[in-house]
Amino acid sequence: MATEVIEKGTKTINVFIADPLSEDGIFPLRQETELDLNIIIDTGLAPEELIAKIANVDVLLVRSQTTVTREVIEAAKNLKLIGRAGVGVDNIDLTAATEHGIIVVNAPDGNTNSAAEHTIAMMTSLARYIPQAFNTLKNGKWDRKSYVGVELKNKTLGVIGMGRIGAEVAYRAKGQRMNVIAYDPFLTEERAKELGITKGTVDEVCAAAEFITVHTPLLPETRNIINKERFAIMKDGVRIINCARGGIINEDDLYDAIVAGKVAGAALDVFVEEPATDHKLLTLPQVIATPHLGASTVEAQESVAVDVSNDIIKFYKTGTVTNPVNMPSIPKEKLAQVEPFFALAEKLGKFLIQVTEEGIQQLNISYAGEVANFDVRPLTANAIKGLLSTNHGSHVNDVNARYLAERIGMQINEHKTTTAKGFTNLITVEIITETEKHTVAGTLLNGLGARIVKVEGFVVDVVPEGNLLYIKNQDKPGSIGRVATKLAEKDINIATMQVGRDHVGGSAVMMLAVDNEVTTEDLVYVAQLENIDEVKAISL
Numbered sequence: 001m002a003t004e005v006i007e008k009g010t011k012t013i014n015v016f017i018a019d020p021l022s023e024d025g026i027f028p029l030r031q032e033t034e035l036d037l038n039i040i041i042d043t044g045l046a047p048e049e050l051i052a053k054i055a056n057v058d059v060l061l062v063r064s065q066t067t068v069t070r071e072v073i074e075a076a077k078n079l080k081l082i083g084r085a086g087v088g089v090d091n092i093d094l095t096a097a098t099e100h101g102i103i104v105v106n107a108p109d110g111n112t113n114s115a116a117e118h119t120i121a122m123m124t125s126l127a128r129y130i131p132q133a134f135n136t137l138k139n140g141k142w143d144r145k146s147y148v149g150v151e152l153k154n155k156t157l158g159v160i161g162m163g164r165i166g167a168e169v170a171y172r173a174k175g176q177r178m179n180v181i182a183y184d185p186f187l188t189e190e191r192a193k194e195l196g197i198t199k200g201t202v203d204e205v206c207a208a209a210e211f212i213t214v215h216t217p218l219l220p221e222t223r224n225i226i227n228k229e230r231f232a233i234m235k236d237g238v239r240i241i242n243c244a245r246g247g248i249i250n251e252d253d254l255y256d257a258i259v260a261g262k263v264a265g266a267a268l269d270v271f272v273e274e275p276a277t278d279h280k281l282l283t284l285p286q287v288i289a290t291p292h293l294g295a296s297t298v299e300a301q302e303s304v305a306v307d308v309s310n311d312i313i314k315f316y317k318t319g320t321v322t323n324p325v326n327m328p329s330i331p332k333e334k335l336a337q338v339e340p341f342f343a344l345a346e347k348l349g350k351f352l353i354q355v356t357e358e359g360i361q362q363l364n365i366s367y368a369g370e371v372a373n374f375d376v377r378p379l380t381a382n383a384i385k386g387l388l389s390t391n392h393g394s395h396v397n398d399v400n401a402r403y404l405a406e407r408i409g410m411q412i413n414e415h416k417t418t419t420a421k422g423f424t425n426l427i428t429v430e431i432i433t434e435t436e437k438h439t440v441a442g443t444l445l446n447g448l449g450a451r452i453v454k455v456e457g458f459v460v461d462v463v464p465e466g467n468l469l470y471i472k473n474q475d476k477p478g479s480i481g482r483v484a485t486k487l488a489e490k491d492i493n494i495a496t497m498q499v500g501r502d503h504v505g506g507s508a509v510m511m512l513a514v515d516n517e518v519t520t521e522d523l524v525y526v527a528q529l530e531n532i533d534e535v536k537a538i539s540l
């Protein structure tokens with residue numbers, strides 16, 4: 001995982017809080033003594049104001065109000081982490097963050113209860129016209145006739161999105177003696193049974209329910225998932241609740257369905273454009289609404305702010321985080337298993353990028369032996385870091401490695417096998433370009449560190465460090481001596497030398513560790529020798 005472990009006093013970390021966060025929730029940041037944290041709270045900024053203030057920011061903390069656009073990310077030259085004190089990250093340009101190697105974390109658990117309770121409150125208020133009746137009464141009218149509601153008991157609640165909040169809502173709805181039918185692509189029959197609900201398709205949910213509530217993230221697949229075609233298959237007088245995200249329900253279609261009398265009412269906490277003070281849906285008496293208050297409880301706000309604060313601290317102290325959004329989440333114990341192989345994997349990638357001049361179309365990594373039992377995704381990321389190091393330098397990290405590789409058209413294949421051909425662990429990295437194929441394999445020797453043990457199928461034993469010369473030659477007498485003489489003429493001292501061949505008199509390789517950097521001129525000089533096919537300088 002991306003690591004920038006900071007020692008106390010070595011660097012001030014600028015933490016910029018752009019949306020109102022609970023002061024109790026950021027207590028872990030305030031009381032942190034090992035890191036030099038500079039906390040800046042500046043909320044309610046217009047996008048251009050944020051851009052003007054973000055150049056030296058290391059960590060940006062937001063809720064849903066601040067939109068973290070590509071422009072913001074590109075203006076933030078020092079940004080390493082974006083913390084979302086809440087769940088939805090649709091206000092953050094995740095592609096831009098990933099591309100720039102910025103890790104995004106959220107707080108997925110802290111507001112679940114708050115959002116579920118708000119949903120139930122909205123559904124009950126909708127069923128009994130509580131906001132409308134209250135308003136009338138506040139205006140001095142004792143009107144009992146206009147607000148005859150409906151009961152929840154024995155009605156069917158349709159839930160689209162049975163994640164954390166959806167499941168909590170379903171649980172509470174059952175307490176109201178409702179029947180629950182739900183759609184979620186990951187909902188299994190077993191889980192549905194466990195929750196005491198029925199599993200259905202989106203259409204089945206729409207057709208069966210008197211109340212429908214959505215609890216998905218806003219994604220291309222969920223945008224407008226409730227639209228005019230779906231309203232058409234719903235029961236007459238259905239009631240709609242959206243405490244997830246504006247846009248999951250098509251607002252124009254909802255408006256039309258209410259005006260047409262198909263939908264009896266809607267309870268909305270979220271809108272496509274927020275703040276939504278002047279929205280046409282708010283002109284309808286059947287619509288009740290709150291200004292995105294789902295997560296606005298003392299408890300939830302403290303909890304989400306504590307979670308992101310802890311992740312910031314963890315990131316700077318250990319290089320890992322608990323709730324990553326744009327990279328795989330790997331528990332500490334599992335990460336510890338593969339951490340010793342990080343440098344080896346990166347060096348194998350770095351080795352290969354220096355033996356080819358062509359663009360890499362395919363990367364095949366095979367993990368053999370004990371390492372095959374581990375979560376190897378961080379190792380693949382490290383191998384990619386090595387491969388991209390000549391083009392992207394230190395800008396490649398665990399967040400963006402795979403993304404950058406795939407963006408340049410590299411196809412990545414991981415393979416695991418338990419047989420490691422005599423080694424306890426073996427990592428073999430192969431690259432395929434338009435006309436070439438190159439392979440290098442390495443292992444971690446117990447107590448002796450990393451070794452390259454195979455290059456293009458030839459067995460070697462090389463410490464992957466410093467300046468290496470990789471020479472392909474014909475297995476003919478005198479080749480080794482001539483190479484050594486030529487290098488001596490150029491004042492290049494050979495530290496170690498390994499040779500390998502496929503068969504007597506066939507193709508051979510020399511792997512030399514040398515004490516000096518080898519120039520292109522030196523390479524040409526050696527390459528001119530008889531029986532030498534190819535000479536490459538490799539710096540690891």
Ligand SMILES: NC(=O)C1=CN([C@@H]2O[C@H](COP(=O)(O)OP(=O)(O)OC[C@H]3O[C@@H](n4cnc5c(N)ncnc54)[C@H](O)[C@@H]3O)[C@@H](O)[C@H]2O)C=CC1
Pocket residue numbers: 086087088089108111112115160161162163164165166183184185186215216217218219221222243244245269270292293294295296
């Ligand atoms: N109004 C508010 O203040 C709050 C709103 N939210 C919103 O609620 C959303 C859900 O939050 P959680 O339950 O915590 O997230 P979650 O990740 O636990 O659950 C989301 C569920 O949606 C499902 N899903 C994804 N694509 C789907 C599709 N095409 N159709 C049906 N289901 C699909 C997922 O499989 C997952 O089970 C958040 O993404 C956020 O936008 C969350 C907290 C507070």
Ligand SMILES: O=C(O)C(=O)COP(=O)(O)O
Pocket residue numbers: 063064065085086087088089111292293294295296
């Ligand atoms: O957590 C979420 O997804 C929310 O929508 C809560 O938003 P907020 O942090 O209250 O602006």
